[in-house]
Amino acid sequence: MTRPATWQRDMRGWWRRDPAFRRYLLREATSVAIGGYALMLLAGLGCLAAGPAPWQSWQGLVMSPIGLLLQALVFAAAVIHSVSWFRLMPLTVPPVGRPGRRLGDTAISSAAWVASAVCSLALLGWLVYGA
Amino acid sequence: MTDGDAIRLDVLRWHPDRPAAPWWQSYEVPYRADSTLLEALQTIKDALDGTLTFRWSCRMAICGSCGCMVNGRPELSCHLLLRDLAPGPVRLEPLAHFPVIRDLVIDQQDFLEKLPAVGAYLVPAADAEAAPDTPSRQTPAQMAEYYQYAQCINCLLCYSACPQYGLKPDFLGPAALALMARHDADSRDTGGSARKAARDAESGVWDCTLVGHCTEVCPQGVDPARAINRNKTASARDYVFDLLMPGRRR
Structure with a gap:
């Protein structure tokens, strides 16, 4: 069977088309921030194993104004991540209990x-x- | 508002005889307090511009024909009152993520091919098949397990709300996967094992990234996001058990 001629819009900039898409991308982006924080902790562990001097310079970096600012951003990302995923959790859990209950x-x-x-x-x- | 007001509709149009690019066309449409957006389109067709093309049938949000993007959101045009869209202008486009045949008419072929792929029909048990005149009884609690999924009217708004479908057209998509879950959850159905190959495929539940907008736009209160993501858990469970117990009955 011949298909009719059609036109279709491409997906460039799709996230700009609906606020729901931007909320979704924000939720997904929070995992990048949390992953980055995990790497920072891992680097701290590496510095601790390397000796007192690297450990102290890592601590200095963590407690510096920029380090504290980054940690505040990671904390905000973690809050968004937790709230959004706990809200979505019932959609992913198989039905619990008997039908009707x-x-x-x-x-x-x-x-x-x-x-x-x-x-x-x-x-x-x-x-x-x-x- | 008062009867006799007018509202401007900006419609994105495309015609196969002018294939180079779509164009916007504006219409000033008179409306009453009880006029729907579909009635405005019918007014344009009847009185202003007979070339404007759109689908419609029931006028009461049950046939699923009149879906289009209204101010960027997938909606049924018969389900919106113009007074709620006033003062306008209202931006009307064909449903997103589908090929456009003409103006607001999209090509549904892809969805129609996906429906049979998910086995969206009841497969009765052998004894029920052998006695077709015997009723298959079901308790209200058993019916409640699938009832909301059974409200799907195939209007395709959920596909237009799903960027994953736009990015990966092979994805079976929200409505087809909700209808798969609807039949799996039916106590009279025995076809679950035959649906698992489609469910477990990359283009099945795993192409969903839980944007969740499908559920928000559904005019019938169906929850495709829940159907798909619960089936991800079931798909992962079957994968692990198949690894641990090769050859087990599914």
Whole structure:
């Protein structure tokens, strides 16, 4: 069968077409910031293994104004990342419970927040009192 | 507003006899308090410009024919009141990510070929097939498992809301994958294992990156983002179990 002649717009600049696309790209970009922070911590570990002088220069870099600014940006990215993914989590979890008595979206998201809070507090407690 | 007001519609037009480039055309359309955007298009066709081409049928958001981009968002033109779009102008374009045949009419062929690929039909159990006059009973709770997915009217707004489909036209896409989930979740269906190859393929659930706009634009309250991303979990689970237990029955 012959297909009719058609015209189709290309996808250049597609993210400019809807605010929803920009929100999606922001969410995805936060993982780059978090990945960068993980690399920074890894570099710190490397400096610690290398000796006192590299460790102190790494600490100096981390505590410098630019280092603190970058960490504040990473923290903001981590908040956006967590909020957006915990909100989307019910879409990815298979149905929990029997038909007619399924666990609701709010319960799934809330469980994620509680688990995250417990882990964060446990880590903070260990750093402050246990280490 | 009062009856007798007019609103400007800017329509992106393309015609196969003028294939070089699409062009914008403006129309001043009179409207009443209860006029829909589709009625404005019909007014243009009847009174202002008979060459403007668009699809429509039911006028009540159930046939899924009249989808177009309204101010950049996929909408059913029969589902929008002009008073809500006032003072305008209203920017009308054909549904994004599809080839345009003429003006607001898009080519649906790609979707129509994908529908059979996901097995979007009930496969009854052998005993139900053997006794076709016997009703296949289902409880309200069993029906609730798939009911929202069954509301899909194939209007293709979700495909226009999905940049992944625009970037990767092989992607089966939101509506087809929601209809796959609809049949998988039906207690009367036994066709789940036959649908898994399409589900697990790169062009199946894994081309979705959870932009989530498909669910936001659906006029019927279908949640394709949920259907697809739950099936990613199921696809990953089957992959792991297949690795651990080669030759297992799926």
